[in-house]
Amino acid sequence: xxxxxxxxxxxxxxxxxxxxxxxxxxxxxxxxxxxxxxxxxxxxxxxxxxxxxxxxxxxxxxxxxxxxxxxxxxxxxxxxxxxxxxxxxxxxxxxxxxxxxxxxxxxx
Numbered sequence: 875x876x877x878x879x880x881x882x883x884x885x886x887x888x889x890x891x892x893x894x895x896x897x898x899x900x901x902x903x904x905x906x907x908x909x910x911x912x913x914x915x916x917x918x919x920x921x922x923x924x925x926x927x928x929x930x931x932x933x934x935x936x937x938x939x940x941x942x943x944x945x946x947x948x949x950x951x952x953x954x955x956x957x958x959x960x961x962x963x964x965x966x967x968x969x970x971x972x973x974x975x976x977x978x979x980x981x982x
Contacts, residue, residue: 935967 898904907959939951948970956967 932963933966
């Protein structure tokens with residue numbers, strides 16, 4: 875019983891962090907919706923930057939890629955595989971998992 879109580883105490887006393895906490899006087903004006911909107915804008919900005927970084931990385935294929943046709947069109951590039959993807963009228967390439975090595979290339 876003592877071991878169970880000690881284990882419960884250890885699991886309950888784990889600390890967590892919730893981020894920044896701001897304390898205001900009730901007499902100060904505060905617009906919770908404006909804060910929510912600002913947090914949302916910051917999140918959208920970070921996501922847009924993250925997406926842009928991914929798009930820049932995938933705008934061109936590495937040198938020496940071989941076009942493949944089965945089971946769908948993709949490129950084999952030295953052990954990595956990429957699928958073409960249309961985004962904002964640009965052809966981008968998304969890395970995919972390795973496929974079966976028996977797929978014929980367009981060059982055969």
